[in-house]
Amino acid sequence: MKNVFAKFMFAALLMGTFTLTSCQKEFEELPDNNDSNAIEASSATATLIKNTSSEEGQNNSIECIDFVYPIDLFSFNINLEITNTVTVNNDTELRLFFTGLGDNDVVGIDFPITLEKYDGTKITINSNAELVTALEAAKDSCDSNQNELCSDEDINEALLGQCKFKITNLDGSFFEELYVDFSGNNIHVYNANTTVVDEGNWSLQNGTLQMNNLSATLANYEGEWKVIDCGDGLFKLKKGEETIVLTKSCEATAGSNDEVASLLKECVWSFTDANDTFIGVVNLKFLQGGEVKFVDENGGLSVTDRYTSWEIDAGAIIFYNANQELISERWKITQYSETEISLDIYNNTELEYQNVLKRDCNESAAACSDADINDALLGQCKFKITNVDGTFSEELLIDFSNNNIHVYDANNTVVEEGNWSLQSGTLSFNNLSMTLANYGGEWKVIECADGLFKLEKGEETLLLTKKCD
Structure with a gap:
């Protein structure tokens, strides 16, 4: 019943569109319209979808984002006749669906759908406009960042080191707790009891890790894995539609x-x-x-x-x-x-x-207790107030001692006075009426370090940096 209603509404939408315009060029621009779910098979939006569902490494493939399946699709021809209705369950089915369309076919997507980035972040998409924005952003991310993040030199240096790597899915789970030792270009897989449960070898070329001769616990993980993300002690690998994470795990010596x-x-x-x-x-x-x-x-x-x-x-x-x-x-x-x-x-x-x-x-709880904040502000030192980038309207130092506020300029002249209170990590600046009049109110202490506090109110962030005579 849901699909019948969706098709009816889509046909009505297209009829309204043709009532407003008879120009084919205008119709082709529908994917840019927030109110339309129409995608023409020959449009740029359709090309983005096909590139996202292409196999990795193919020309124009977008490797930084994935569709989450299943997705319900239906197509119409230019005469508003339903030509196909389908539920796609993977990239191959989606790509074949779009490849099989005629130039004049029009596709409807049953929104909302979900996209997943390679860092595991999921995005809910409610329209073609949102879809285009997300896919274009992912394409730019692939083009600008991926190659430089994952050089073969960096990958080799990490894998050939003295540490093992814990293998998991994106969410941190796996069918059992396993650690992989890649040293010497060999693969030794250990379980939680440090027992070897599989062996093999590996090679690396152009950011692709080839895992060979696995025949036991990780037999299903043989083959070519594209390194899609690198960080300190962490690699994300993708093969087909599966993504795994390797996290460095070292024995203490x-x-x-x-x-x-x-x-x-x-x-x-x-x-x-x-x-x-x-x-x-x-x-x-x-x-x-x-x-x-x-x-x-x-x-x-x-x-x-x-x-x-x-x-x-x-x-x-x-x-x-x-x-x-x-x-x-x-x-x-x-x-x-x-x-x-x-x-x-x-x-x-x-x-x-x-x-x-x-x-x-x-660190909000541990680093920013009321006791710590009070100890620092009630001490003998002043605090320089700046924006996050270190700038401010002028050079000012604040003395918070005795729960009062005395603000000094670069000439050590008092340019503002008031008082403050603290409750549950929130600083209230009261009775400010001159230089800092716009900074009164409640400021949440969002970060603490030795001699530094980061405060937030709405969309504004300030730094207080300790300055002692």
């Missing part, structure tokens, strides 16, 4: 101490299984100089133990002068990547439990 320490100082780290720990916290922040912050499941700051220090030693996180009721003193790192660290957690020599720390770069 004494030589990796600096690398792991640098990773820990980035963002917040959260236990994957919050129930599998007695320390009563979910998130941790490792700071320069040994300070550790602990954040509970509600986002509140549980403890800032300024007497505890930490370091990486022989592949383990070691805590000194720690409250033993809060944390165990030795966390051995069994595996790590840019996003996850697997731990065996010991108290003295006794293994207490195992867990995984996962990186979370949305």
